[in-house]
Amino acid sequence: xxxxxxxxxxxxLLAASCALADPLMPDDVSWLKKMVFAAHQTDYSGTxxxxxxxxxxxxxxxxxxxxxxxxxxxxxxxxxxSEVIRKNxxxxxxxxxxxxxxxxxxxxxxxxxxxxxxxxxxxxNYVIRHSEDDRVAGFxxxxxxxxxxxxxxxxxxxxxxxxxxxxxxAVVLDDRxxxxxxxxxxxxxxxxxxxxxxxxxNKSTDRNASGSAVSTPGVRxxxxxxxxxxxxxxxxxxxxxxxxxxxxxxxxxxxxxxYSDGLAGISVFIETLGEKPDAKPGLYSKGALQVFIKILDAxxxxxxxxxxxxxxxxxxxxxxxxxQPK
Amino acid sequence: MxxxxxxxxxxxxxxxxxxxxxxxxxxxxxxxxEWLHYHLIGDALRQPDYLPxxxxxxFFERLHAEPTVLAPHTQRSSKASFFALSAAxxxxxxxxxxxxxxxxxxxxxxxxxxxxxxVLRPANFPTNDSMNDYLLAHQEFSxxxxxxxxxxxxxxxxxxxxxxxx
Numbered sequence: 193x194x195x196x197x198x199x200x201x202x203x204x205l206l207a208a209s210c211a212l213a214d215p216l217m218p219d220d221v222s223w224l225k226k227m228v229f230a231a232h233q234t235d236y237s238g239t240x241x242x243x244x245x246x247x248x249x250x251x252x253x254x255x256x257x258x259x260x261x262x263x264x265x266x267x268x269x270x271x272x273x274s275e276v277i278r279k280n281x282x283x284x285x286x287x288x289x290x291x292x293x294x295x296x297x298x299x300x301x302x303x304x305x306x307x308x309x310x311x312x313x314x315x316x317n318y319v320i321r322h323s324e325d326d327r328v329a330g331f332x333x334x335x336x337x338x339x340x341x342x343x344x345x346x347x348x349x350x351x352x353x354x355x356x357x358x359x360x361x362a363v364v365l366d367d368r369x370x371x372x373x374x375x376x377x378x379x380x381x382x383x384x385x386x387x388x389x390x391x392x393x394n395k396s397t398d399r400n401a402s403g404s405a406v407s408t409p410g411v412r413x414x415x416x417x418x419x420x421x422x423x424x425x426x427x428x429x430x431x432x433x434x435x436x437x438x439x440x441x442x443x444x445x446x447x448x449x450x451y452s453d454g455l456a457g458i459s460v461f462i463e464t465l466g467e468k469p470d471a472k473p474g475l476y477s478k479g480a481l482q483v484f485i486k487i488l489d490a491x492x493x494x495x496x497x498x499x500x501x502x503x504x505x506x507x508x509x510x511x512x513x514x515x516q517p518k
Numbered sequence: 519m520x521x522x523x524x525x526x527x528x529x530x531x532x533x534x535x536x537x538x539x540x541x542x543x544x545x546x547x548x549x550x551x552e553w554l555h556y557h558l559i560g561d562a563l564r565q566p567d568y569l570p571x572x573x574x575x576x577f578f579e580r581l582h583a584e585p586t587v588l589a590p591h592t593q594r595s596s597k598a599s600f601f602a603l604s605a606a607x608x609x610x611x612x613x614x615x616x617x618x619x620x621x622x623x624x625x626x627x628x629x630x631x632x633x634x635x636x637v638l639r640p641a642n643f644p645t646n647d648s649m650n651d652y653l654l655a656h657q658e659f660s661x662x663x664x665x666x667x668x669x670x671x672x673x674x675x676x677x678x679x680x681x682x683x684x
Binding site for chain 2: 266276283285287310432433437439440448450452454455456457459461476481483494496497498
């Protein structure tokens with residue numbers, strides 16, 4: 193029996209080494225690092241369009257690095273006012289009638305870099321290669337394709353500014369090469385004089401004075417081990433973290449499990465069902481973002497991810513409580 | 519034929535084609551064998567502990583029966599690369615099957631969802647505040663935020679835009 197197991201192990205090893213046969217070229221690695229660095233370190237301001245299906249909208253984005261602090265502002269230019277302002281790991285979200293949501297980007301690294309584990313995970317799940325150079329918003333761009341090794345994730349193509357590495361355009365494609373969503377700068381200023389009046393000076397959340405806070409300001413998140421598990425986690429995804437948090441301004445804690453394949457993320461939220469009149473089970477889609485809501489016994493399950501519907505559904509269908517009986 | 523069988527197992531063959539193929543499988547014993555093999559490989563990958571008892575024995579019998587070729591051949595290089603290729607192809611086939619076996623469970627539901635595109639239209643995205651809470655919380659950890667920065671919040675913000683448009 194041992195002999196058979198060894199043979200099986202050799203087969204699996206062979207299959208694994210075959211799957212990893214094309215190593216990332218040093219040039220591609222340095223491009224990825226350059227892009228992540230540029231996203232956080234470059235001062236820029238520009239207008240971009242976002243399109244998913246027949247839906248198109250225009251937004252303005254500004255990013256500033258001010259010594260230790262990173263400031264970012266995203267303004268919707270169509271319809272009602274919508275604005276997201278970020279200072280380091282704090283996020284303020286203004287929608288229409290001045291409602292404010294405050295989120296805290298837990299685990300956001302102050303000095304971002306692609307960690308070796310993330311690179312390894314990326315390479316395990318995507319074939320990464322350089323494509324032809326192009327021009328986007330008047331800038332010379334270097335393009336990179338992330339081709340998934342299976343159908344559990346989307347294909348990504350990104351165009352980065354040749355000099356700085358700043359992301360100029362990104363397209364998400366499904367397994368039939370149909371564009372799921374894309375966004376691209378139409379106008380961009382890198383460096384130079386950028387409006388700084390909107391910058392949040394202190395960390396207080398008094399900007400919500402004019403409206404009601406939807407989430408509890410300063411959402412509390414705690415590392416946790418709830419006992420909830422995803423039994424049929426799609427191949428290539430690794431658990432990143434698990435926290436217990438408050439959502440919807442309620443004191444009822446929500447378990448939040450986070451998984452990543454190096455490029456796409458999946459969040460699993462589990463909370464007691466209680467009285468949630470607007471919880472409608474089913475699959476919802478917004479561009480590359482999928483949400484699957486399911487009721488499991490007395491719990492409400494919400495799975496969110498930038499992955500195909502089958503992936504969020506597989507995750508949702510295999511969530512079980514594996515801890516101590518409650 | 520082999521390609522079609524795996525496409526069928528993948529649930530991606532349209533109903534007409536599937537019917538034709540199933541008809542062919544019924545008629546051709548070798549196609550039936552192919553069908554059984556694919557499923558056996560899938561089963562073996564999923565649950566290696568529950569293989570039929572006789573399978574290991576048969577496998578080793580056949581392995582022993584394979585002749586060991588020691589004579590040098592004239593077209594060594596081309597032969598070698600052929601074997602390497604066919605080995606790679608079967609490994610890929612197994613990897614693919616492993617994936618197929620995971621798929622089988624969810625596929626029908628996914629197809630159902632795909633056939634009802636109206637369900638997937640952004641307009642039907644629940645646009646209440648609690649949905650926004652989930653999206654924002656997800657965005658905090660998503661690796662896509664690493665490269666895209668605040669522009670990855672576009673999905674969250676534009677949810678509201680959809681409401682405004684309704």
